[in-house]
Amino acid sequence: ILNVEQSPQSLHVQEGDSTNFTCSFPSSNFYALHWYRWETAKSPEALFVMTLNGDEKKKGRISATLNTKEGYSYLYIKGSQPEDSATYLCAPDSGGGADGLTFGKGTHLIIQP
Amino acid sequence: GAVVSQHPSRVICKSGTSVKIECRSLDFQATTMFWYRQFPKKSLMLMATSNEGSKATYEQGVEKDKFLINHASLTLSTLTVTSAHPEDSSFYICSARKGGLGNTIYFGEGSWLTVV
Numbered sequence: 001i002l003n004v005e006q007s008p009q010s011l012h013v014q015e016g017d018s019t020n021f022t023c024s025f026p027s028s029n030f031y032a033l034h035w036y037r038w039e040t041a042k043s044p045e046a047l048f049v050m051t052l053n054g055d056e057k058k059k060g061r062i063s064a065t066l067n068t069k070e071g072y073s074y075l076y077i078k079g080s081q082p083e084d085s086a087t088y089l090c091a092p093d094s095g096g097g098a099d100g101l102t103f104g105k106g107t108h109l110i111i112q113p
Numbered sequence: 114g115a116v117v118s119q120h121p122s123r124v125i126c127k128s129g130t131s132v133k134i135e136c137r138s139l140d141f142q143a144t145t146m147f148w149y150r151q152f153p154k155k156s157l158m159l160m161a162t163s164n165e166g167s168k169a170t171y172e173q174g175v176e177k178d179k180f181l182i183n184h185a186s187l188t189l190s191t192l193t194v195t196s197a198h199p200e201d202s203s204f205y206i207c208s209a210r211k212g213g214l215g216n217t218i219y220f221g222e223g224s225w226l227t228v229v
Contacts, residue, residue: 004156032215043117044206044220051215089157093215100147100159100208101218 002026006090006104013080014112020076021107023090027071032093034101035064035075039086047075049093080111116140117209119221126228131195134224136163136207142187143209147218148180151204160205163190197228 005024013019025033032051036044048057053068061078077084087108091101116139126132136146144165149157161182162170169182179201181193190209194201206223210216 034218036220041222043222046217046219049215049217100149100162102159103149103157105154105156 002092002094002102004090004092004102004104006088006107008107009105010108010110012110012112013077015080015082017080018076018078019080019109020074021088021109023073023075023104025071025073025090025092025104026094027068029094030068030071030092033066033073034091034093035073036089036091037062037086038089038106044089047088075107077109080109082111082113085109085111117207117219117221119207119224121224122222123225124227126197126226128198128228129196131193132197132226133191133193134205134207134226136190136192136209136221138188138209138211138219141209141211143190143211144187146184146190146207146209148182148190148192149206149208151206157206160192163207165190194226197226199228202226202228 007022034049035047038044048064050066055066057064063076066073087106089103089106091103118137120135146163148160150160151157159172160175163182163184165184171177184190208218208220210218
């Protein structure tokens with residue numbers, strides 16, 4: 001069982017501010033890292049699948065970086081908006097294509113107007 | 114992105130009865146689907162991997178006779194909670210990978226099961 005840590009567990013951010021949070025995972029047997037945004041009563045939405053050390057991906061105001069050697073990824077949100085309020089989950093992908101993901105507990109982000 | 118649909122979204126059943134949850138990949142074929150359960154304030158816990166045309170692979174500690182998984186086609190997997198007990202009440206969610214290792218895994222909407 002993989003040990004996936006996300007911090008902080010919850011975060012309150014003022015609208016318009018930028019924020020970031022962390023996902024730590026075992027660096028051995030790494031293949032990819034998945035980030036998801038999960039809004040209440042909806043399906044988790046896939047944000048990024050990252051594979052390369054040093055990789056940076058961007059989707060609108062959200063971006064993520066990856067360090068596979070030390071086993072961490074940062075997710076950044078620039079100019080937070082109320083619609084960014086959600087739980088953000090990360091999961092390393094280290095097995096074969098038939099293996100499920102091991103998720104962290106998530107970072108619960110609340111954007112305050 | 115791809116779509117995975119899960120049904121029902123909420124179900125209440127009596128203790129001792131069985132309840133079936135369906136997971137469908139609507140616009141792609143999935144030879145493998147995954148079933149998760151979430152306990153309060155915990156992360157999504159992988160219960161089992163559903164394999165089309167063969168037996169599911171269960172994670173350690175998950176009772177295969179309690180949680181029956183059938184993957185009869187490339188677009189449908191079902192989870193049946195048999196002889197349900199109140200402690201089976203939980204949030205269950207399925208997912209499917211579109212393509213091979215490293216490809217995006219898409220989730221259904223999840224199902225809230227309450228056993229009374």
